[in-house]
Amino acid sequence: MKALAARRRHPAAIAILLMLGLLVTGFAYAAVAPQPAQAEASTAQDVAAGKQLFQANCASCHGVNAEGRATGNDDKVAGPALAGVGAAAVDFQMGTGRMPMRAPTVQAPRGEVQFTQEQIDQVGAYVASLAPGPAVPSEEDVDASQGDPAKGGELFRVNCAMCHNFAGSGGALTRGKYAPSLMDVEPKHIYEAMDTGPQSMPVFNDGNIAPEEKRDIIAFLKAVEETPNQGGHALGALGPVTEGWFAWFFGLGILIAAAVWLGQKSA
Amino acid sequence: MSTETVPAGRPADRLRDGDQSVAPASSAAARKAGGFAGWIDDRTSGAKGVNYLLRKVFPDHWSFMLGEIAMYSLIICLITGALLTLWFVPSAGHTVYDGSFVPLRGQMMSEAYASTLNISFDVRGGLIIRQIHHWAALMFIVGLTVHMFRVFFTGAFRKPRELNWVLGTVMALLAIIEGFAGYSLPDDLLSGTGIRAMEGFVQTAPVIGSYLAYAIFGGPFPGQMIIPRLYSAHVLLIPAILVGLFIVHVTMVAVNKHTQYPGPGKTNDNVVGYRVMPVYAAKAGGFFFIVFGVIALISALFTINPIWAYGPYDPSPVTAGSQPDWYMGFADGALRLLPGWLEFEILGFTLSLNIALGALVLLPLVYTLLGVYPFFERWVTGDNREHHLLERPRNNPTRTGIGMAAIVAYSVFMFAAGNDIIAIKLGMSINDITRAFQIGLFVLPPLAFWVTKRICLSLQRHDRDLALHQRESGRIIRGAEGSFHERHDALSEYDRWILVQHDPVAPLELTAEVDENGVARPAARKDRLRAKLSHFYFKDAVNPVTPAELAAAHHDGHHAEALDAEALEAPFDYEGIEGDQDHAPGVGGDGADTEAGASEQGIGSASRLRE
Structure with missing residues (x-):
């Protein structure tokens, strides 16, 4: 301590103190400040690897530099420009198997995932490097156990049910497009879909639905998945159409069979 | 002791000494059968009515039980509905839910919704009662619909x-x-959402629409009034009318006697079947339990109307897959099919025919057409006779065709209401599906009419063929002289009767359009229309085999083949058959044909009388 005290007037002391102060502040800020959404900061290698993957698998529709590509047929595009869609859009599209698209249909269906999560992250890093956009949400952002399913249910009915159906079973849109079923979708993909508005879906940014509210919606959807069917088999949770169908085919079928059986029983 | 006997009782009774004593009525004695039953009967005179009912004869067929499905479902609805009223709160008042269904706890909702949640989750057995009530309601309308089909297609x-x-x-x-x-x-x-849609429908009524909507809702939508009002309609007004009409309906069946399918021994003047006691009491009572059991089983295994999943009503959200229950589907489907350009603006007033046609016109139209049909057919056929024997659907091809066309048109409307579900489940474009239904609405019913009618005519020809040829055994027999013929197995008289029992029909012919003075008759135009319609119904009628044809066909196998071939080629209107008959004696040419000729004369003249 004495040695330290003796050197307190050393010409380098101020510089060292300044350095220490900056370090402490820096670490403290790093600990408290909002985390960048990526779990691990993307490196230049990630971006480079992502660019390679992109050019090998995506460029045929989205253009070599993700600038988008027209088909030459009216104003139809083969793939839109990707600057600004963010890593979240990449993670959603590739992480649910929608991209690379298997065929040019009205809407990319959910499918088998073609890449490892690492590769998807690399492509995400490349696309995110083109222009700032929504990042992949953190674990905590999408943790269903921290959400309020009742509040989420209300938000879901107001914002989502008109396309995705009251139980998230999905619904039809125009000309063959559809809102897909939300059952068995990973929480982070639900979050990313709201954040980026894939395909026909509108964007629900943090101004429309705050991050905690997004988590509530995820909690609601997970609650729907986990709640047992109190009334018995749910018949697809599609509303009265399947109920009417069931009444005609099974209800009436069984009763007519019984009537025929009784009719044959003569006295 | 005096020789003169003094009668007991009142002195005035002596004035009636000459009366002959009347023996007590034997029937009265018979009525005093049981102690308790007699006691009841002395006070109600009910024995006669009960006797009438219990001894009433009903014919037996499974299709007569379709109406029973509806009847029993209605009874199940009444029983379960009475239970539900014990807990349901018909109020739009606001409340915060704090029941045991966690995903909705703390939500603002109406007392009606909260009490329905309580019935579903907190009242013991409440959910199954609710589900039985709803499934039975669906089955009630399914049952009455197929009952209506049976009544229609059998005439x-x-x-x-x-x-x-x-x-x-x-x-x-x-x-x-x-x-x-x-x-x-x-x-x-x-x-x-359904109520909101209903409000929209009411508003499309020209001129009075918005006033009417305000009257129904007691102010602007949604207000506090609609739920209590619907409640009193649902639990009191409509059920009371329904049950009242239902009693009249069943009484009328007893009074008119039940119809029966044609068959040996069954005529227009008798009813062949069993008495209510004990056979139908057991059968119908048993069937009630079967219906109740099946509906209870379905209710225990399959969810219906999961109101907890839909969430409380709020005028802003709407869910994908919003459909009414199936019986309102046809009106919903009509709305989905009607093109948008049917909305007009006249002098600043909007006329929403794109909605009104489906929502306000279609429903009464369908049921009016249904109700009017018997009177229409009676007018066309001019048939004023009583009918207690049912017609086999094939024996009235035009009516059967009309019925199938109507069912197809209704079904197109109904399936159109599920166009979004069809689109997602089959991966098709909802626009294409809607367009296909729009076209189908005009194309499919005539097609169904034509196909059904052709099938009926073919079946009738097959019946004729069977009656004339009997059953083809498939066994070829070589005769002694080397000829071959197929052996035909005999048809029993009973089987044959079903094939030949129905009335021959012919279109009404136009009578003179002018009276004897050459003046046009005022009714001539109506008659022309009637003759045209009658032609539409009966112009290609296939009439049953006559006794003469049968005799001619049976009297000799070899000749019969020739006759049949000709009969098959001949046009099958009644005149054509007559022509055949003229030819028949030439083929046979022995004693049997004289009788055949005579009977043919009789029937021929009868047909002329009918015309």
Whole structure:
């Protein structure tokens, strides 16, 4: 301590103190400040690897530099420009198997995932490097156990049910497009879909639905998945159409069979 | 002791000494059968009525039980409905849910919705009662619909049962209104959407629409009034009318006697079957338990109307897959099919025919057409006879065709209501599906009419063929002289009767359009239309084999082949058959044909009389 005290007037002391102060502040800020959404900061290698993957698998529709590509047929595009869609859009599209698209249909269906999560992250890093956009949400952002399913249910009915159906079973849109079923979708993909508005879906940014509210919606959807069917088999949770169908085919079928059986029983 | 006996009792009774004593009525003695039953009968005179009912004979067929499905489902609805009223709160008042269904706890909702949630989750056995009530309601309307099909396709609505048909139609309409009212009560997202749609429908009524909507809702939508109002309609007004009409309906069946399918020994003047006691009491009572059991089983295994999943009603959200229950589907489908350009603006007023046609016109139109049909057919056929024997659907091809066309048109409307579900489940474009239904609405019913009629005519020809040729055994027999012929197995008289029992028909011919003075008769135009329609119904009628044809066909196998070949080629109107008959004696040419000729004369003249 004495040695330290003796050197307190050393010409380098101020510089060292300044350095220490900056370090402490820096670490403290790093600990408290909002985390960048990526779990691990993307490196230049990630971006480079992502660019390679992109050019090998995506460029045929989205253009070599993700600038988008027209088909030459009216104003139809083969793939839109990707600057600004963010890593979240990449993670959603590739992480649910929608991209690379298997065929040019009205809407990319959910499918088998073609890449490892690492590769998807690399492509995400490349696309995110083109222009700032929504990042992949953190674990905590999408943790269903921290959400309020009742509040989420209300938000879901107001914002989502008109396309995705009251139980998230999905619904039809125009000309063959559809809102897909939300059952068995990973929480982070639900979050990313709201954040980026894939395909026909509108964007629900943090101004429309705050991050905690997004988590509530995820909690609601997970609650729907986990709640047992109190009334018995749910018949697809599609509303009265399947109920009417069931009444005609099974209800009436069984009763007519019984009537025929009784009719044959003569006295 | 005096020789003169003094009669007991009142002195005045001596004045009636000469009366002959009247023996007590034997029937009265018979009535005093049981102690308790006699006691009841002394006070109600009910024995006669009960005797009438219990000894009433009903014919037996499974299709006569379709109406019973509806009847029992109605009874199940009444029983379960009474239970539900013990807990349901018909109020739009706001409350915060704090029941045991966690995903909705703390939510603002109406008392109606909260009480329905309580019935589902907190009242013991409440959910199954709710589900039985709803499934039974669906089955009630399914049952009455197929019952209506049976009555229509067998011609059971003909005189003297036209009024009962009309009653049934009114009940069918009331049933779907009753169903809609019930569907709207729980105030969940789906039922609220239904009420909102209903408000829109009412508003499309020209001129009075918005006033009417305000009157129904007691102010602007949604207000506090609609749920209590629907409740009193659902639990009191409509059920009371339904049950009342239902009693009249069943009484009319007893009074008119039940129709029966044609068969040996069954005539227009008798009813062949069993008495209510004990056979039908057991059968019908047993069937009640079967219906109740099946509906309870379905209710225990399959969810219906999961109101907890729909969430509380709020006028802003709407869910994908918003459909009414199936019986209102045809009106919903009509809305989805009507093109948008049917909305007009006249002098600043909007006329929403794109909605009004489907929502306000179609429903009464369907049920009016249904109710009117028996009177229309009676007018066309000019048939004023009573009919207690049912017609086999094939024996009235035009009516059967009309019925199938109507069912197909209704089904197109109904399936159109599910166009979004079809689109997602089959991966098709909803626009294409809607367009296909729009085209199908005009193309499919005539097609169904034509196909059904052709099938009926073919079946009738097959019946004729079977009656004339009997059953082809497939065994070829070589005769002694080397000829070959197929052996035909004999048809029993009973089987044959079914094939030949129905009345021959022919279109009405136009009578003179002018009277004897050459002046046009005022009714001539009406007659022309009637003759045209009659032609439409009967111009290609295939008439049953006559006794003469049968005799001619049977008297000699070899000749019969030749005759049959000709009969098959001949046109099958009645005149054509007559022509055949003229030819028949030439083929046979022995004694048997004289009789055949004579009987043919008789029937021929009868047909001329009919015309």
